[in-house]
Amino acid sequence: MGSSLTPIFPPTIMLATREEDGVALPHESTRTSSEEGLHSTTMTQSTDNKEDVESGKDASTEPTTSPQFPEGGLRAWLTVLGGAIVTFCTFGVVQSFGVYQDYYTRISLNEHTPSTISWIGSVQVFFVFAVGLPAGRLFDAGYFHHCLLGGSFLYLFSVFMLSLVQPHHYYQNFLAQGIGMGIGMGFMFLPSLTLTSHYFRARRSLAMGCVIAGSSFGGCLYPILLNNVFPKNSGFGMGVRAVAFMDLGLLIIANSIMRTRLPPKVHGSEKASTLKEVVTDVPYLTFVVGAFLVFWGVFVPFFYLQLYAALHGVTPSFVRYTITIMNAASILGRTVPNFLADMYGPLNIIIPSSIISGGLVFAMFGASSIAGAVVFGAFYGFFSGGVISVMTPAAGCFVTHNDHSDLGIRIGLLSFTLAFALLTGNPIAGALLSPPHYRWSQPVIFAAVVIFAGAACHLIARRALVKRKGTVLI
Template identity: 45%
Template structure:
């Protein structure tokens, strides 16, 4: 009675009875399959798993996903709102970066200011390790509520920060909001795996589009509020918006599977000796090192090349608007073609675009870059979680696999933008070719490791379209 991995349909088949009907007991959320009786000969012929191979979970852990349902799609909506307020809001940090450099924190260097956004990004993903374990243990609702309280509370604390007081902004925005967002981000992504298997990539792509939506709305909102009502009330209004959105997310999103005390416990040592997984994690680390350079610096890049402030304000929004398409359309095809055939080329193209950004010095060039980079980097971001789900051996392993991966990646997010900030320089005239080369080479190096992961995963699964 073979155990089929995460990219299978997770059903039980009687050996030699292909095409026969499985017995199923129906529930309100989907169908749960009962095993088909096996003959004594079939039991005797069953192969013993090789040493080191994870044992098959007991029958009651094998189930059929509802592939949606009203509750499932409401959970998608709640998770989407979480991504708007976490990753989407973080994608708007370029607005803060520009405002802090030019107005709020004149005594701080460009690189020091970028540490605020990079540490916020670090906590958003570094929290994946503890939240992955807590999610698998059944603490989804606890993390959702705690994340909302911390995130909103720290936004109001940020609004009270005084002029040129770096540490006040650092503690409230980088540390506080980073931890609050980290409590929300991974659970919001992982909960989708309770409802979807065949259409998981599409569902996660829809959820990930929330980060693009937030990345479009918040830059426009903040830029206009800074001009019309000032920094203090701009941040406060953002806090009130966050409170409403996250309260709705807490109501809509709900776990489907109760935690199982007898499910196989994840083994980090086994993860670290799994070639497809560990090479993917290392590849993601390199990609993460260069990925957020445009999100932090494209507005300053446009302004420093003589483009109008009214146009520069919208550059981050353009990237995220294009990313919205990139985070949904590839996921629709990924459920049919596999994850890696789309993820690897998207990552490579994103790296090439970063290398040629230095030549985009006029409005048309910057606009084309923003659209294309948003499209292909969005595909990479949305396909990341389905890739780690495919590598998992069972549903109760997804949280910790994804959490461990983004924990490692968070260190790249922590250091990547300060490195590019140091390469840009502290005052005009800024140097732009150095950070473009650094970010582009990092992403292309990550692409090489992801290609190796694709090949080894294909061999493991017995097919290249994974």
């Protein structure tokens, strides 16, 4: 069962621009007396800045203008392509964890419960989001390429180590796949998604959706590859090494084509003031609680669909494609809703998508035949994909600063909160499954109820936000 965790919540969304990209930055003209002497001999200095110096005026006290965005161009779309490659290599693998869950449960770690095994995938995704906080600080400081290159190395090293693990050695899988790969993914994924917003504002939801859609393509390819190699002799090691070599080539391309723009520099006191404002914003906190509840349950089918189909009589030759079908549908689910979100508002899209996804969870009971698995996978993949990909743009609805300087903190707090939802949600579902009896109604009801509860929180947050902004397009 693949896990469609598309991690979509970068720790910081930088909104700065560079003059080299054709966008002017606000001038800051704070100078010392010695600089004034040098300034008097510099013929290229503007008259306005001269007047500021002579009058002792500090330009840093001027109101901050809202940054502008290219909204396209070669560099922008290469950045989107590079981000899509990163999500293909990272969350494409995460979304394929259901294949590992099925293989471990029935073969290589069959002495452990599904709940225990699911901790491998849950810890992996937890680190993807939790590492977003330190990765975001490094990103703010201008170390994007260090994060991407270092994360690529750690991730690829861990994948190669996973190919060498011995059957029935749980700790080896946990260290390589849960911790090593998870931390490496965290340093790559969230900064790569964050970088996209340097170039887009009006079409930000669509651009992020394109980046996140890369994970769906990976979620289609990896299950086919792994399911066709794992059953063979020495298939596990061969399949994982094939993934490692393919990702090596793709990540070389991503590291080569992604380029940063100049990030804003925010003083520590300003950050503290912004953080206090964010953590006391009740509508935003209500939204975060709702997001936690939705993410607590929305990935349960991605972890357990393949196991459910295998245990309910679906032919083995087709079971291996159940996750692929779900991820294929989520390609549209991560682009079409984002396109609509740019027109009608992210919250107006994510709320109905969450309600429909919660209802569709019950349709998992129909995945006991080929037709049922196809229909469920297609519909759930589409609507849950919309929930996952629009969550980050939805956080942007709550910004209160004209220059969006509080956007990074809001998304960082959301990302860190969701890490704990992803850490615990699937193990809870696995414990409720109660093997070897496999009481499927319990995890299904759990997932549906928490998704509905999250949608209710989002409705409350939306109502408060409509009053604050005076518009329903949010």
